[in-house]
Amino acid sequence: MSFVRHVKLRVPSGTARPGPAIGQALGPLGINMAEFCKQFNEVSENMYEKGTPLGVRLAAFNDRTFKFDVRSPPTSYLILKAAGMEKGPSQPSPERASGYITPEAVYEIARLKQKDEMRWHLPLEGVARSVIGTARSMGVQVREAEADDEEEK
16 A cells, blocks of 8 residues: 555535546546545534535545545635625725624634644634735725724714
8 A cells, every 4th residue: 555646625515426526636546436425425524514615635545545634614715604705706806895804703714724734833823814814815804893883874
């Protein structure tokens, strides 16, 4: 059993099915797609609500076996969800906000992202700044809920 290669996938939690997206990545490696989908769905169904996109890093071996790690949802997905938006603007503008999230939401997203394998060593403040930068690039501003009430008057 020797390592062949790593594959990165984005798969919706609890609803993975053998199809073109998964097939194109796993087919050339000889991995049984139905077995991967079954194992992934078992692991992911209790982690997040059904349909949440999750990052997966799969290690394939030459005897057609595999191991995989499930990662947290993309930061952009979590920001859109916290802002109550279905999708981001086609052309985000720093002058005009397309949505708002609170500092508390930034903190919760940062805590979730800090648990990822690549970020466990980073301080929470650094991860939070990264979340804020991603939000800005999407046209989502970070501000207190009281500021929303004052602006509406």
